Amino acid sequence: MVSPILLIAVPLILAFSVPLWGLIHKKLEKFVPLIAFGFNTYLIFRLLPFALTERTISVVIANIKPPFGINLAVGPFGLFFALIIQLVALATAFYLLSYDPPEPSDKFYMLFILLVLGSTGMVLTGDIFNLFVFLEITSISAYALTAITKTGPAAEAGFKYLLLGSLGSTLVLLGIALIYGSLGTLNMAHIAHRISGMDSRLVVAAAILFIVGFGVEAEMLPLNGWVPDAYQAAPIPVVALLSGAVAKAGLYALARVLYTLIGMPNIIMLLLTFGILTMFAGELAALRQNDIRRLLAYSSIGQMGMIMLAFGAFGVNSVFGGVLQAFTHGITKALLFLVLGVMALHTGGATxxxxxxxxxxKFPYWSMLFAVGVLSTLGLPPFAGFWSKLALIIGVIIDGHPTYAALALIATFIEVFYFARLLSVIYSSKLSPKLVERSIRNTTIPLLSATFLAAIIIAVGLYPNVFFDLGDSASRALLNRAHYIFSIIGHYLQSMGGV
Amino acid sequence: MNPEALGKVIFYGSSIALFLIGLYIILVKRNLIKLILGLTFIESGVNLFLVSIGYVWGRTAPILNKPELMETPSKLAVDPVPQALVLTAIVIGVAVTAMALAIAMLIYDKYGTLNISKIKELKW
Amino acid sequence: MTGQILWAIFMPILVIIIGLIYMGLARKITARIHNRYGPPFYQNIIDVIKLFSKKDVANHGVMFSLGPVIAVAGMVISLLFIPIGNRPLLSFNGDIIVLLYLLVIAPLGMALGVGEGANPNGAIGIARALTLMLGYEVVLVIAAVAVMIHAGSASFMEIIRQQQGGVAHWFIWPLFLSALATDIALQAILGEKPFDQPIAPHEIASGPMVEYGGKFLGMLQIYHAIAIIVETGIFVNLFLGGGSLVWWFVKSFAVFFVALLINAVMPRFRIGQAFKFYWTYPAAIGLVGLIIVAIT
Amino acid sequence: MFGINMNPYELLAAVFGLGAILTYLLGHFDRHLKTWLTLITLALATYIFLHLPNEYSLESPSLLFGIDKLSWLFGILTLGLGTIVAFALLAYPELSPNFYFMFILNIGASIFLLLSRDLVAFFLMWELMSWTIFAMILGDGGAERGRAATKYLVWSAIGAAFILFAFAILAKSTNSFEWSGIVAGISQMPSGWRVAAIALLIAGFAVKAAIMPMHTWVPDAYAESPHPFTAFLSGVLSKLGIYGIFLAFFVLSARFELVNMPKIFGTHIFGYILAWIGALTAFGASLIAIKQEHAKRLLAWSSISQLGYILFGFGIGSAIGIAGALFHAVSHALFKTLLFLILAGVIKRTGTDRMAELGGLIKKMPLSFIFAVVGGLALAGIPMTIGFPSKWLIYEAAIHQGFIFTTVLIFAASTAVFLYYYRFVFSIFLGELHANHQDVKEVPFPIWFSYILISIPIFWLGLFPGKAMQIFAEIAEQFDLPAVTNFTATTITTPLGSFNALIVGLVFFASFAFGLLLYFIGGRTRKVHQYDTFLAGEADEPVKLHYGQRFFYFLERELKPLYRISVEKIYQFVAEFTRFVADQVRKGFFCGNAQAYLYYMTIFIVILVFAIWRIKL
Known part of the structure; x- marks a missing residue:
């Protein structure tokens, strides 16, 4: 097996080498993210067979075995999210080839790689403090990237994001402090093993802090004020990553912490309520939105709410649906934003x-790609969204929460309404006077990258087997807490004489 | 009250106080700079909290520069991990603060104000 | 078999003549009520012969000419499906519902013909007729359903068979309300006042007939003649127990006579009023009758 | 075939898939090629469909397909009418390749929907079928089309949500995703859930079947969809909703509900409710059809009304009722496809479906007129056409079962058919020819030939209803339902009465000969100009007097209180309310003030603390 550490190490090296490449030739900078994520995608695909098993392995760093030292806990659940992040990152990095980055461009690419790296780290790490560190890497680069165009709105959005995000991560740190103070360990498996011995009030406090902290990134209801603004003001490739990588990593952290560390069904089920609320808030806010970027942002909130709902149902079927939905949502939203970026090129930036x-x-192929994204979001066949939404709704009902499933379905009516309106506007026979015949820039590369994402959506929709298998092992891995603990610190527990 | 308990009260009390002061600032003050200060307060509170978790009354720093420390570090030195964590957290905090200040400058540049309730170009 | 075929050919001609005589009698009786002398009772036969011998009739097209043809054909086929005087011809091949639908062929064909005439008066007449139909059809159906449920059959022969054995067995007694509703509906079906809005000579120039002259008008007269027999005949068969040939016609004329008496002394409803009338009082009477039948 | 060892089911899927893609790709090169490719695809598909083996299962995702009599019947309808509509499409080269792509995909999804034997496959195909309709309604855009398509998609999503929810309940309770497993396991379900699941399924399918109160998308969608496609939408695709209701009501529920539910007049209460909904749909929609000014909307409301009949027949639930309902499904498919195709032809030639602007087209489009009469006869249910036996069976069943009030409603509805049908045919074909349409030509060959193709079964099954009854009996037998067995090729006999279709037909022709005889006895006729009419001497020069607008205004006036009842108002209120809430959420919550977000965060923590305080750990 290839070492998953490379997933973090290689981009890290490449990220900081961007200025060096820039010294050779300014244009070479563009290729660095592509190289990094191309390599990462290759690694992920090498690791995929492994993700189909239910095992979680710990990858030891500096030869100190867990629970001591820093380690990566690479399991199917984490790899599944890493796969989402890498696919979105790859498509976006390819898209970047024809994108005029805001100056300074080397910083842009560097932050870009760091953002992906941070979220990849979040989903792979086995150490809770590392989780915090990666969260900070992710979010600081995200703040910077949101504000990088240095316009007023960008700065404003960046600041809002920063306020919420940094407060959230401080709270995460506080939660970590509580746990460490009680248990004296930072290894997640070890914490999970010992948490039953911890004062339950402290556990609850830590759980609250984690929910709030990671909820900011996961676009949970009252913490998502930054989302529409950041999505509206950030550069398009960054937005694709915000929904495809940052939100997913936040979701992963939320799920990992609640399921593996805390493991209390009652707390996990709070996600049901907040998922529903998030979903309704997102969909309702999107209903009357006229700016497509903001509309997609609100829709993203709605979708994240749906995924949280699935994670909150606390059952293997609904989590299965949830991870599938996370996958399709990541890919689909990235596709929609990339296409929207190109659309904006034809209207002088208006969205x-x-x-x-x-x-x-005027642009049938582009709109077709957009329509694929929309239809997949709506959960229509033969696109990936169909399977994930189907699995999610049926899973939530099978796991015993029909009321929540019904509410989720009601929220989707609103979603259908505004997306149908969006499609009917895009396919309207009346032409907007702002539309230009031809973009100022060559759009072949964005076309290829959007086609790549659309192809994934259609391929998964037509042939969902592998997708199902991955989601299945991911959801089982998440729910099998004992197995996770045993895989990481089994040898240690054995050496201590107790399992 | 023995000094150990008193120490705990002081450490935890002051970290909570810092946290609450910070919270008050970010909830009440309108100026961006003050908000950033508030964030820093909160961060410091959390950092202090983290350090005080690892601190054991009467022990020394976990720097193995004395022979007795080298022999039985776990008896004489405080837990080193929180200190390492706090170091990291401080670094991160500095980065965030720097970033926040930079963005605040940018905002002032574009909007001509630092009043957060007036920075509402993006809404709805 | 041969007898049946001969009867099938002879009977329509007989019915046409009798129907025309009914119409003549109607004019006479109405005139007497109005204290006029009135034409002879065979006047309508003479009229039809006169109309058929007219040359040079205005023709608006193929459908215009086919309209009266289909009208006559539709009425003849309806006629063949009702037992007249214990002489069933085709009634075994269809029941009341079939008949109700066959009855529509004639007006529908005529309506299409009138339509091609391109005269707005005709179209208004048809629109009125259809509106009126929506009114009385409901009443008629309520009553017919009551009969069918009471008899447990929709077949005319079965219904007549159950009414054999004297006046006391007629369905008019157990189904009095239904019979009453049907009779009110019959007033409109026969096109007598106060429900003659589709024709309304003073308002829309005889409505559907406005463009028709000569042989077309003659055919429409024939159509009307058959229609009277068929429509009163349904009442006779459903409520008055059918009967032998002569009795059958006597009963049928009695029914027609009642309609005439009302016709002679009534003004005309506005079409909307007529429609509303049917959906209120007769429908209510019929529904009460139907509920009584359904409960017992 | 082609040396590839493929299961016929896979082959069928491949034919539809490749056909759609090829038609799309090659459709850009030639105006007519796309239609021919569509026809070839459908012909191949029909051939394979007729040779399908009984069962097929796809390993993963595990989908199960199979064919039985019911799917065969609806499949033949879909493919047959689909082919005919596609043939008529030859006259519409202006439709984009996208449309053809969606059309083939839609037919493919419909066929596989009928073939599916497990819930996932069913739902997959259902959704595919639904959104391709959306794409076709949306078509080339336009504000009205966009609105109609949006409305359609929202309703379709509501229907799909009901179906999905019911499927999930069924799958959870019976632990099976296959129809057979569900049918076997359904008796173990708790009865509350059972009733809920079936009610939800029926409600979900009712959206596609245009049953009130789920019908509001229909008039808009029908009015705005491409004209020849409307024929398919009304004729065939609405029947898929009927198919679903059949499955839900008979295959899933009949066996236990008939035994367990309280009964009124010998029918269980579920059926009674269904019958009332059906009858009210039939009645209400036909009254609304009367006052339409646009022919497409008129036919759309007529479709809703006729589909109500079918539901009514299902609700009766007796042998005759089921046979009648299925028969009416077939006959409605045929005559409504015909009528919509005729209307498509008229719109193609005149460019409008506003009835006040048409008129007198019989002179220019005699063939269209003839078939409009044929379709109208079937719609009105005149004997000799397929429309009669189907309606007749429903009436007989209703009266026999004692559904008295609903029967009256249904009869009133079918009387109303005459009103709106006459209005349709008069305003378009009869009356005075509009000055704008003096040079209108007859519809092109593909369209009128498709009229002929549809008319053949309309008369054939109208004169020999036994052929169809045989199939319905087999279907009933297959699902252990009561079946009508008392019929011959031309005669159907029920406990109430009997009907011999062929005799009626023959006698009509004899009577017609009599009428013609009278015609030839009379004198010569003289052709006159259309303006040469009797106007009581009021108009001394030709005037345009087409009585085409507000045809039944006196009736509308009387029916005003009924027209005031409208579920649309409730939906509009819900929509308005949702918009209001949406604006409040958007403007209130995402207010743009970063400090407010910090407040939310703090409050959120407080809420979380309280929430966790309340729940037991």
């Missing part, structure tokens, strides 16, 4: 509905 009226008449 409101009226400016894009009739886009489909």
């Amino acid at each position: 409101d509905m009226e400016s894009l009226r009739g886009f489909g008449r």
